[in-house]
Amino acid sequence: MRFLDRFVCWVITALFTFFVSITFLQVLLRYLFSNSLGWIDEISRYSFIWMVFLAAAVCSRRGTHMAITLLEEMLDARGQRVLLILADLGMIIFAAVIGIGGWQLMQLNWTSTSPATGLPIAWVQLALPLFGAFTVIFSIEHLTAELRAKPIALEDAAVDEGA
DSSP states (O other), X not given: OHHHHHHHHHHHHHHXXXXXXXXXXXXXXXXXXXOOOHHHHHHHHHHHHHHHHHHHHHHHXXXXXXXXXXXXXXXXXXXXXXXXXXXHHHHHHHHHHHHHHHHHHHHHTSSOBOTTTOOBXXXXXXXXXXXXXXXXXXXXXXXXXXXXXXXOOHHHHHHHTTO
């Protein structure tokens, strides 16, 4: 999974570099020459969409999504483990729904093209099934690691709580 994580991060970095470069070019053209290229806005928007969905998949692997930890902090170690397992299962279901729905949406939009570039909209929407696939893979990896973790004995849980 490490290779896949690195590959996706490389793609995100390339997309970000491309995004910043063409957006800077657009600003230069607009303010220096009072002219702009219509396709730059569209392509920068599409690259941003891809960056967001790919980064969300990477965040699911690294566990860096924003979270409200109030419930987790109220639970003991066993309860926290159960909560993490449930969160992973929920993420797998969510990502599968987004991935399958994105695939179906893509199938409907192969003939729809973007106005400025003429690219099929399905290429932009391909980010959805890829997000779903990567997130399912990364979440299964996280879930497997959590399930393989040594269960906390009652004595260990009491020590953690300061008893």
